[in-house]
Amino acid sequence: MRPDHDVVIVGAGFGGMGAAIELKRLGIDDIAILEREDDLGGTWHVNHYPGLAVDIASVTYSYSFEPNPYWSRLFAPGVELKQYAEHVADKYDLKRHMEFGTVVRTAEWDDSEQLWRVTTGSGVRTCRYFVTATGFLSQPHTPDFPGIDSFAGTIIHTTAWEDGHEFAGERAAIIGTGATAVQLIPEIAERADELTVFQRTPIWVVPKLDFAIPPGAQKIFARVPFTQRIARMVNTSLLEALMVFGVLHFRQAKPGNRLAALVAKAHLRAQVRDRATRRALTPSYDFGCKRPTFSNTYFRTFNKPNVSLQTSSIERVEPDGIVTADGEKVLVDTLVLATGFNLWDVNFPAFQIIGRDGRDLGKWWRDNRFQAYEGITVPAFPNLLSLNSPYSYSGLSYFTTIEGQMKHMRRLFGELKRRGATTFEVTTDANDRFLAEVTDNLQSSVFYNGNCASARSYYFNQHGEAALLRPNSTLSTLRQMERFPVDAYRYS
Known part of the structure; x- marks a missing residue:
């Protein structure tokens, strides 16, 4: 047949x-x-929430045989990854x-x-x-909290983002503190009157060495592709060292893993003023057990007067808010689910x-x-x-x-x-x-x-x-x- x-x-x-x-x-x-x-475009078509960007430098997060010399930043915004996918699809028919x-x-x-x-x-x-x-x-994983179907406000999962939802004048809440939430939380905090972050497990966050790539550098990448290959090799080598020595060879290279954790803790201490908040944002597991991420704005967000961190587990959802296990009720107009994937x-x-x-x-x-x-x-x-x-x-x-x-x-x-x-x-x-x-x-x-x-x-x-x-x-x-x-x- x-x-x-x-x-x-x-x-x-x-x-x-x-x-x-x-x-x-x-x-x-x-x-x-x-x-x-x-x-x-896959994830770069489905996801278009505010703050979306790659968390691996763009010179590495791309096909080695199809480099893009025109990334606007070292960590390109999501819209550029979508454009890159379109370019690849066109070029290779x-x-x-x-x-x-x-x-x-x-x-x-x-x-x-x-x-x-x-x-x-x-x-x-x-x-x-x-x-x-x-x-x-x-x-996508959607949690089945008791009463979530009764919520009278707006529920938005990060994979089904409502473009145009501005959060202005709203009491917002976000469930989850993974890599997606790390990008999104600072954006919502800039717009909402109040933002409550419900954290189950803190995440290791290290500084993000991000910067705009000047037009002159883009022209050099385009005219002399070898220069971009060098940039890719350098970045890949750094990631490789983090992965191999910090995660895969933990038993033989514990000092490397401990050093990565110290860098993340120093980053947290430098950015968050309140000691109790720092303690709550510090993971109790070893660096690398869960995928870490990069950000220069996530930790600072918790210094804002309109942002609060909630670490008590969620007991139930009511029409106008969320009740935690310790009996506290948080009033919510818009609930954002950054609850990851199954x-x-x-x-x-x-x-x-x-x-x-x-x-x-x-x-x-x-x-x-x-x-x-x-x-x-x-x-x-x-x-x-x-x-x-x-x-x-x-x-x-x-x-x-x-x-x-x-x-x-x-x-x-x-x-x-x-x-x-x-x-x-x-x-x-x-x-x-x-x-x-x-x-x-x-x-x-x-x-x-x-x-x-x-x-x-x-x-x-x-x-x-x-x-x-x-x-x-x-x-x-x-x-x-x-x-x-x-x-x-x-x-x-």
Whole structure:
């Protein structure tokens, strides 16, 4: 049976576009990119709250093969990432492959026909190869506080921002103090009459060395691309040192981790005047247990007279406000939910995927262990490339992960073509060896050697495993992704 497409990719963010670029380089052009939103860009289309910006320097948070010399700042605002996504889609002729407003409900491998059947809201598509690029943070978490449905004011989740909502004259409250909230809280504090920040877990925040990139420097980047490659290399090296020595090799390099925590504490002390507030904003877990972030304005916001920090847990929501466990009631006109995303319950995978012999990927992961060979393929799921998988996230920039997976695809499809085959499937032995390797490497990390009990980190799944990050340096990961043994797969 001839399928409708050679490849179906789910997701038109940077992961899906990277996969499509690599496939087109390999000569595969019959590609359908299915996107549930109404435009491309993934998280940079969905998110458009005030203060949105990258928290990794833009010279690193971009494709290495498609540098953008015209970033306005070292940490570019979100609108520029959206523009960059548009540029990439235009340059690599991706838009003609994209279909928006298309929600994928299930995907099932047909062993007799050796193809995937992908069910969407409008019918069934078939494809030879199936790629999931739904992102790590694509399924928003909405807390089910008692009484939240009775709230009479406005509720805004950061992933469904109401453009034009100004907060002027309002009593606002925000639940959450993760990376999104760190960017958003200073913006709301400038506009609202009152702002209450409900914090469950404090976050490590370090100074943000951010500045406008002068037009002259942009011209140099454009005319002499080597200069921007140097800037990328320097920034990547700094991130690598933070990741490898501060997080992955915590047991061997505890002083480095302690130094990072001291920098964050000094930053907090320099910016927040009140001692009790400083104490409440200081994490009780080790640096790196939860993803840290950068900001020069977040801590200072708590000095404002219209901003208060609430650390008591939420008991219930009433029509006009929030009641905490200690009996205090906070009156609220607009409630902002910066409550993050649900990774391990609904995002791995983001919809039902059925492989060979009826194996349900989500159920298999949850009943056993979360695992994927090289963070991209899974036994019993032929011709499936799962870009957002356990142990796939490499380094601190998502683009490191994407480009590593592109290298893996290049080698895998090259071998497929050399053998004249159409189907690949990773062997159980290769998958088991990889799982044992990453499990062993993680034993030195802060996740298993540090104090992470109070972090409530999305790095950990329901089995208590830190199964998101690949515990290798960026260079070794990229090398392994393009040099893995070809006999790790069966071909037919």
